[in-house]
Amino acid sequence: MIGKLKKGASFGGCVRYVTGKDEAKIIVSDGVLLGTNAEITQSFELQRQLNPRIKKPVGHIALSFKPEDKPRLTDEFMAKIALEYMRMMGITDTLFIIVRHHNTYNPHCHIVYNRINNEGKLISEAHDYRRNEQVTKALKSKYGLTYGTDKSKTSTRKLRNAERAKYEIHNAVKDALKVADSWQKFKNELSKRGVRLELVYKDKERSKVQGIRFCKDGYSFKGTQISREYSFVKLDARLGTEYNRVSPRAESMQGG
Known part of the structure; x- marks a missing residue:
């Protein structure tokens, strides 16, 4: 399991990307009006206006797992791990969707969230890359997920x-x-x-x-x-x- 972190300015572009893959499926969400991509984007954009000074309000994290873990990774289990990852990363009290992809051999999902939380405050990104390493390692250990193979x-x-x-x-x-x-x-x-x-x-x-x-x-x-x-x-x-x-x-x- 690894996490790749990105920030961006366009909710529309990010939503189209994560939902546009074959067999893409939203496995869990919160605070977002599900339906068309335009409706999902509008939900994010409305909350963005709570803090318009932030130029990159889009949070995008790809969580990827080893093929060996695929038999265990039901949608429910993947969603559980992703939600726990978000909580441990301090990504709480905000709008998000988690979308599962099936376009690669490695099971993976994409977390798209609003960096402007429900109170209009910016979610802290302090030491997020270091925390990402610590959190993914902790979750791999907790759930017995496969570690990386020999380099x-x-x-x-x-x-x-x-x-x-x-x-x-x-x-x-x-x-x-x-x-x-x-x-x-x-x-x-x-x-x-x-x-x-x-x-x-x-x-x-x-x-x-x-x-x-x-x-x-x-x-x-x-x-x-x-x-x-x-x-x-x-x-x-x-x-x-x-x-x-x-x-x-x-x-x-x-x-x-």
Whole structure:
């Protein structure tokens, strides 16, 4: 289960999008006149006028689940999870529709809500991306939903820019570790895969290593941003403490 958060200015466009897919179904709603898209949009627009200063009153969240959970995800169960997600995210006392889609292999639904609540106040978005991660993790644990699979199984063609680089680094490190038994071999294997390894030092003299970074396509990530298993301490325990015999000049490590 993952949540993707968006904000927008047009209720009409968002409503048309979420209801326009084949077999789209509103599985739960509150405060909205159901019928035509125009009627649904009008309900949102009327409440929008309570706080016309807000330029992006449209809240749009896509909740996606793993295919393995599909047999359990009846409309009622999906609605229950989505409503609990909203409550935990602080999205309460406002108009919304939750629309289920069947156009992809992954079961998913779209929450469209008014960021202007029933009292005309703006629903807080403070730390919403961090809360989203915490809430989806809590709900996965509570309901026994499937967690993400190994990153190496993710299709990089669907990813973009930094995220794509991150996944490619993950796969490169994983493959390099299969054949490397030393830091030098590890660096060489990464270089073959287009990844540069950098050591992060505690002092200007570079006498003490405190961390590691992986770089690809102009993006740089700490080892732990790729995986907790790729921290400097864990890699050093695996590859042996020869890093202190590698000159600082070799730090860029493209080609060893």
